[in-house]
Amino acid sequence: MADVLVHKPVLLEEVLENLITDKSGTYLDATVGYGGHSLGILNRLNPEGKLIGTDRDQEALSVAKKNLEEFGDRVVLAQVSFSQLEDFLRQQNISQISGFLFDIGMGSWQIETEERGFSYLKPGPLDMRMDRKQSLTAYDIVNRYSEEKLVWIFKNYGEERFAKKIAKALKNTKSEIRTTSDLRKMVEKVVRTNVIKTLARVFQALRIEVNQELEELKKGIETAVKFLNPQGRLAIISYHSLEDRIVKESFRELAKGCKCPPTLPVCICGAKPELEILNKKPIVATEKEKKLNPKSRSAKLRVGVKI
Ligand SMILES: C[S@@+](CC[C@H](N)C(=O)[O-])C[C@H]1O[C@@H](n2cnc3c(N)ncnc32)[C@H](O)[C@@H]1O
The missing domain is CATH 1.10.150.170 (Putative methyltransferase TM0872, insert domain)
Structure with missing residues (x-):
């Protein structure tokens, strides 16, 4: 485990501004990591607001547990991958999420720890x-x-x-x-x-x-859209073009609704749009953040609103 037990969250202010629409709601941070974004979210919510923090990395979750300790039972942490999220939420009887955050890719502690081989x-x-x-x-x-x-x-x-x-x-x-x-x-x-x-x-x-990062991401987006409240937000930060392409294309498909082939003159599938794309261009870090946190240089934030 790396010595540094904090992670400077990327695009934090931009995430908080775009993700939180109900200060008493329940938010799901699907990449809780060391809890950097989660801490920001919890500080912005009312005392009734809750956070579910999931991650597939157990070592990160142990650190997040300490970093988010002060919020007591307003926080639930669990080792869950994106592809397991749907089963997890059903098992926990959770159906109303006000916002999902995915800050995908690797944590700096994963890259910096020699024995993890990244x-x-x-x-x-x-x-x-x-x-x-x-x-x-x-x-x-x-x-x-x-x-x-x-x-x-x-x-x-x-x-x-x-x-x-x-x-x-x-x-x-x-x-x-x-x-x-x-x-x-x-x-x-x-x-x-x-x-x-x-x-x-x-x-x-x-x-x-x-x-299996790209398949995981597709599954995560699918699940988030199923469990979001109407007007709830889905915020995704990606760090390379393969990931960003999946986010962009998934958002476009969800915003379009109809899945009929373009050769059909009228829609016969009846599928309705599920997501409104909030920002046509991804939100990127300011020059100031890029200087302070080099990881933010390649970050792209896309946000969708559940219809
Ligand atoms: C960039 S870090 C998140 C840092 C976090 N936002 C913070 O502020 O501390 C990415 C995290 O996503 C997790 N992750 C990546 N792919 C995942 C997946 N498919 N399912 C669950 N967690 C995943 C990694 O284990 C890592 O902890």
Whole structure:
């Protein structure tokens, strides 16, 4: 566990302004992490307002528990992934949520902790699991997946142009790739130009596959829209183009309603719009925040209103 037990929440003021419409409502922070945004939300609510904080990372939840202790039973924390949210809410008999927040991606503590194996800058095991109860790790993917599957992952989840070369080298090596340093050395052997960018893309691709991040995000959006009160808000912060594309396209589909093919002259599906898009362009950090918190540089906040 990293020594630093606070996380500077990204776009905090913008999130609070756009998320909170009922100060006595129940809000769900689906990426509670160390509780940075949750703390801001709770401070903004009335004493009747409640917060459900979920995350798939148990270590983060233990820190959030301490950081949010002062709010007592106004806070419920649980280890739940986006794809488990619907079952969790049904089991808890919760149906009325005033706002959902997803601050997706990784917590800085995850990247900075060597043993979690997320970073090419830190030596550690090839792990990359956000939920350490899960069995699939980056080690399994690198050493057990076929060359074709690795190419697909590096191309689609990393947008890496040397995908084929890297996958081939990984499959041709005699020794197992056990650590982040082994993987880094292997990539450095086959890619000579802009290798740092390639490393970032390869590590991103593996992380997305280990945690099934894009599928999880789609499921999370679906669940949020089902459980939001009318006029409730869905706020999503993403940090790279693959995630932002999913948020943008999902919002567009939900705002459109009709799912009929464009070739049909009239709608026969009867599906109605479920979400109004609040901001056509994503909200981004101010220059001041970008200087103070480098993580905010790539952040994009999109907000939808449940119809
Ligand atoms: C950027 S951090 C959130 C930081 C938090 N907003 C704060 O202020 O402390 C992202 C968090 O999302 C969690 N996460 C990512 N994907 C998830 C998923 N599919 N289900 C549940 N939690 C997820 C990670 O474990 C991590 O704790």
